Amino acid sequence: MRGLGAIRWLDCRLIGSLSVRDANPTIGSWAAGGRRAFSQTSPTASAAQEALKKAQTDASSLTPEYVAANMNPAEKARLSKVRNIGIAAHIDSGKTTVTERVLFYTGRIKAIHEVRGKDSVGAKMDSMDLEREKGITIQSAATFCDWQKQEDGKEETYHINLIDTPGHIDFTIEVERALRVLDGAVMILCAVSGVQSQTITVDRQMKRYNVPRISFINKMDRMGANPWKAVEQINQKLKIPAAAIQIPIGLEDEHEGVVDLIEMKAMYFEGPRGVKVRVVNQVPPTLVELANEKRQALIEKLADVDDEIAELFLEELEPTNEQIKAAIRRSTIARKFTPVMMGSALADKAIQPMLDAVCEYLPNPADTDNLALDRSQDEKSVKLVPYNSLPFVGLAFKLEENNYGQLTYIRVYQGTLSKGSYLFNSRTGKKVRIPRIVRMHSNEMEDVAEVGAGEICAVFGVDCASGDTFTDGGLPYSMSSMFVPDAVMSLSIKPKRSGDADNFSKAMNRFTREDPTFRVHVDAESEETIISGMGELHLEVYVERLRREYKTDCVTGQPRVAYRETIAHRADFDFLFKRQSGGPGDFARVAGWIEPYEKPGENFYESQVVGGNIPDKFLTACAKGFEAATDKGPLLGHHVIGTKMIINDGATHVTDSSDHAFNLATQMAFRKAFKEAGGQVLEPLMKTTITAPNEFQGGILMLMNKRNATIHDTDIGTEDFTLTCDCSLNAMFGFSSQLRAATQGKGEFTMEFSHYAPAPPHLQKELIAKYEAELEAKRTK
Numbered sequence: 064m065r066g067l068g069a070i071r072w073l074d075c076r077l078i079g080s081l082s083v084r085d086a087n088p089t090i091g092s093w094a095a096g097g098r099r100a101f102s103q104t105s106p107t108a109s110a111a112q113e114a115l116k117k118a119q120t121d122a123s124s125l126t127p128e129y130v131a132a133n134m135n136p137a138e139k140a141r142l143s144k145v146r147n148i149g150i151a152a153h154i155d156s157g158k159t160t161v162t163e164r165v166l167f168y169t170g171r172i173k174a175i176h177e178v179r180g181k182d183s184v185g186a187k188m189d190s191m192d193l194e195r196e197k198g199i200t201i202q203s204a205a206t207f208c209d210w211q212k213q214e215d216g217k218e219e220t221y222h223i224n225l226i227d228t229p230g231h232i233d234f235t236i237e238v239e240r241a242l243r244v245l246d247g248a249v250m251i252l253c254a255v256s257g258v259q260s261q262t263i264t265v266d267r268q269m270k271r272y273n274v275p276r277i278s279f280i281n282k283m284d285r286m287g288a289n290p291w292k293a294v295e296q297i298n299q300k301l302k303i304p305a306a307a308i309q310i311p312i313g314l315e316d317e318h319e320g321v322v323d324l325i326e327m328k329a330m331y332f333e334g335p336r337g338v339k340v341r342v343v344n345q346v347p348p349t350l351v352e353l354a355n356e357k358r359q360a361l362i363e364k365l366a367d368v369d370d371e372i373a374e375l376f377l378e379e380l381e382p383t384n385e386q387i388k389a390a391i392r393r394s395t396i397a398r399k400f401t402p403v404m405m406g407s408a409l410a411d412k413a414i415q416p417m418l419d420a421v422c423e424y425l426p427n428p429a430d431t432d433n434l435a436l437d438r439s440q441d442e443k444s445v446k447l448v449p450y451n452s453l454p455f456v457g458l459a460f461k462l463e464e465n466n467y468g469q470l471t472y473i474r475v476y477q478g479t480l481s482k483g484s485y486l487f488n489s490r491t492g493k494k495v496r497i498p499r500i501v502r503m504h505s506n507e508m509e510d511v512a513e514v515g516a517g518e519i520c521a522v523f524g525v526d527c528a529s530g531d532t533f534t535d536g537g538l539p540y541s542m543s544s545m546f547v548p549d550a551v552m553s554l555s556i557k558p559k560r561s562g563d564a565d566n567f568s569k570a571m572n573r574f575t576r577e578d579p580t581f582r583v584h585v586d587a588e589s590e591e592t593i594i595s596g597m598g599e600l601h602l603e604v605y606v607e608r609l610r611r612e613y614k615t616d617c618v619t620g621q622p623r624v625a626y627r628e629t630i631a632h633r634a635d636f637d638f639l640f641k642r643q644s645g646g647p648g649d650f651a652r653v654a655g656w657i658e659p660y661e662k663p664g665e666n667f668y669e670s671q672v673v674g675g676n677i678p679d680k681f682l683t684a685c686a687k688g689f690e691a692a693t694d695k696g697p698l699l700g701h702h703v704i705g706t707k708m709i710i711n712d713g714a715t716h717v718t719d720s721s722d723h724a725f726n727l728a729t730q731m732a733f734r735k736a737f738k739e740a741g742g743q744v745l746e747p748l749m750k751t752t753i754t755a756p757n758e759f760q761g762g763i764l765m766l767m768n769k770r771n772a773t774i775h776d777t778d779i780g781t782e783d784f785t786l787t788c789d790c791s792l793n794a795m796f797g798f799s800s801q802l803r804a805a806t807q808g809k810g811e812f813t814m815e816f817s818h819y820a821p822a823p824p825h826l827q828k829e830l831i832a833k834y835e836a837e838l839e840a841k842r843t844k
């Protein structure tokens with residue numbers, strides 16, 4: 064569905080698992096309702112556990128072969144039936160519609176409701192009012208379902224955990240955290256539009272977190288549907304070897320089902336909501352030629368990425384169906400290939416084979432490498448093993464407050480999480496009790512007593528921050544944290560009624576805890592509360608949530624770009640701060656230099672004072688002075704980055720020196736040296752991806768050149784082109800309406816923060832003059 068303005072919505076729905084069923088009676092099994100029946104561990108099993116525990120201290124010995132050989136067969140069997148997955152795609156591709164079918168076919172919901180459907184119920188996964196109204200997904204939601212897959216003539220139950228997250232780049236943190244904890248994803252594409260701008264963003268994120276994926280081309284019932292264009296675009300634009308494993312039976316309003324190219328059988332979806340899958344072990348005569356051609360294309364593509372198929376191919380031997388399936392699984396998990404399926408969620412076609420493919424080709428928790436850092440061994444990487452009886456390690460990847468209190472989503476990487484047990488937060492060292500564990504189903508929940516390794520669950524009453532690692536206290540492990548992008552836009556905000564101040568601060572507390580990309584601070588001079596985040600929409604949504612959820616109407620200022628300040632070269636300083644105003648005076652002398660710091664996003668302070676020219680206690684005050692000076696830069700009052708300050712000399716006065724004097728002297732010395740060191744304003748540059756029909760290419764290039772964009776790449780397809788460039792956020796204000804006008808509404812774009820770069824000199828001058836005028840106005844007021 065279309066969102067606000069021309070920025071397109073992408074949705075990344077991820078799926079995660081909470082179900083815990085341990086079929087092994089020797090390890091302990093699950094009774095109905097989540098209660099556990101305990102029994103003794105067999106001697107062989109316990110020896111294997113001990114061996115694993117020991118091996119964990121030397122991660123290099125934990126090869127997949129070792130783990131496979133030492134893993135208890137029942138444990139292996141349990142994990143082989145768990146999938147933690149997400150659904151990722153461009154806005155409007157049908158993620159919510161697909162998810163609704165997944166929940167229906169797996170029996171989680173009894174009826175299907177459409178996104179913005181006529182029944183006014185809305186899709187299950189868009190549970191926030193705001194989401195249902197705007198037709199966008201803002202918060203990720205987690206759910207789980209069981210899928211019965213036919214294997215060798217019998218039904219096997221797979222537990223699928225699914226997290227549904229928003230795709231819009233302003234809510235990127237939701238996508239990042241979901242991808243961080245998922246083992247695989249389904250990438251959905253529209254059969255008419257193929258790879259779109261947000262598909263490219265999602266692709267980048269999946270690559271960043273090494274998430275294997277299968278692809279599903281949706282909307283085969285739409286006029287102009289062309290799955291082959293989409294397959295080609297996955298290969299060309301996303302540069303992932305891809306081949307179809309199905310062909311459609313009928314296109315547009317004649318779309319009836321698919322031919323499975325591995326088994327060479329036809330599948331039709333009949334009955335109400337397509338629940339009845341009719342399989343015909345024969346390809347329809349009119350499709351035999353196309354099926355043979357595409358099956359051959361699949362084998363050739365696999366030969367490019369898989370050694371076993373390559374060998375057979377060279378020997379001109381036809382691989383068996385089992386060999387093809389095994390090669391697809393291997394190369395998908397190794398992220399060398401994506402199998403492509405097709406269908407129509409709205410028309411209830413071909414969702415069931417997609418669920419089969421999730422089980423068949425996406426990794427289970429034991430197939431992926433999950434690493435933690437061992438703090439006792441210089442942060443050496445150690446492999447985590449999804450084995451229930453190993454010591455617990457889990458990651459809190461998302462916080463959310465609901466009517467029952469604070470909810471923390473945890474991915475259990477190793478060990479078992481039990482209700483009433485105690486865990487340690489490895490960041491704070493605090494011990495916490497787990498009073499309640501639930502499995503989430505969008506905004507509903509189900510209590511469970513225990514959750515096993517490889518699963519996802521939510522716990523109540525645990526105080527922590529997003530990204531914290533929990534252990535059983537025995538292991539000094541922490542998991543590498545998620546990528547949290549810098550805020551690029553800010554806004555001043557205050558409640559309209561002073562009576563709402565309490566609610567306002569409650570809301571701010573909650574939002575900042577839940578969302579690491581949403582920040583709040585009070586400007587020391589103007590005393591205004593400033594919120595900052597990933598874009599206009601991100602901030603707009605929080606202002607709206609204040610109004611709806613906290614009944615607090617707010618007045619907001621103009622959105623402002625979050626600039627940064629830095630220096631270009633070294634400048635020395637020798638600064639004396641001396642003030643006599645009757646009574647005790649102030650005296651502090653600091654000398655040293657400032658210079659660019661090699662880590663551009665950070666600052667560094669060091670004292671190299673020898674001989675006690677500045678005593679230690681005053682040096683601490685100097686460090687605080689440096690912090691204050693970099694917090695509010697001299698040019699615009701924005702944060703200073705990429706700057707190093709060294710103090711190597713100074714002087715004190717017997718009675719007039721104080722912490723206060725040294726703190727101020729450092730700040731003043733910094734400000735003075737900053738200008739001499741070529742102080743400059745940095746602005747955020749956005750990685751921007753624009754797609755539009757080819758005829759508009761010239762116009763778009765002109766638009767971007769006018770904005771001083773640096774063009775990286777123009778990829779011209781048969782119908783449309785994709786342009787990637789870096790452009791300043793400042794220059795992108797109002798771009799959506801211009802793009803719409805320049806492309807008759809057919810162009811779309813996405814942008815994501817890339818890095819900070821010096822703003823053009825005229826803009827720097829203008830901004831500095833404006834800031835100085837504001838300061839002057841305040842002084843004379």
Ligand SMILES: Nc1nc2c(ncn2[C@@H]2O[C@H](COP(=O)(O)OP(=O)(O)OP(=O)(O)O)[C@@H](O)[C@H]2O)c(=O)[nH]1
Binds near residue numbers: 065152178230
């Ligand atoms: N013709 C057709 N329309 C579909 C299909 N699947 C989804 N749609 C429609 O496409 C629109 C977008 O569907 P959603 O499921 O909301 O898409 P989404 O990707 O979740 O959208 P966001 O949450 O906004 O990112 C809705 O109007 C759906 O009814 C399909 O298979 N065929």
